[in-house]
Amino acid sequence: MSPIYIFLATFVTVFSLGFQSLNVNNDHYRMAAFTSLMIGSSHLVLYKMLPEGGWLQCGAYLIAGPLGIVCSMKAHGRYRTWIAGRKANA
Numbered sequence: 296m297s298p299i300y301i302f303l304a305t306f307v308t309v310f311s312l313g314f315q316s317l318n319v320n321n322d323h324y325r326m327a328a329f330t331s332l333m334i335g336s337s338h339l340v341l342y343k344m345l346p347e348g349g350w351l352q353c354g355a356y357l358i359a360g361p362l363g364i365v366c367s368m369k370a371h372g373r374y375r376t377w378i379a380g381r382k383a384n385a
Contacts, residue, residue, distance in 0.1 A: 297344050297347070297348070297352055298351045298352050298354070298355040299355070300344055301341065301344050301345065301348065301352050301355045301356050301359075302355035302356070302358065302359045303337075303340075303359070304337040304340035304341045304359075305337075305341065305355070305356050305360055305363065306360075306362060306363040306366075307333055307336075307337040307363070308333075308334055308337040308338060308341065308363070309359065309360045309362075309367065310363040310364070310366055310367040310370075311330045311331075311333040311337065311367070312330075312334060312364075313363070313364045313367030313368060313371070314330050314367045314370065314371055314374075315327050315330035315331060315334065317367075317371045318330060321375070326374075341356075
């Protein structure tokens with residue numbers, strides 16, 4: 296089960312880091328604070344799981360990072376479109 300937890304925690308960490316960077320650059324304070332909580336929470340899982348990691352756990356860690364950042368970039372684009380739509384309708 297630990298490779299799955301490591302994959303998910305790494306994915307959430309990298310996704311949140313990418314999303315937070317874009318939020319900070321665009322002055323989205325609340326979302327930046329929320330993503331900071333997500334980063335900290337997912338790091339706690341990694342700190343507990345990785346010291347015992349073997350090859351499978353390391354592979355899960357390495358694969359999740361690239362997937363997390365690409366998904367973050369895609370999701371943030373949709374988030375910005377959603378925010379723009381809300382502002383236009385207000």
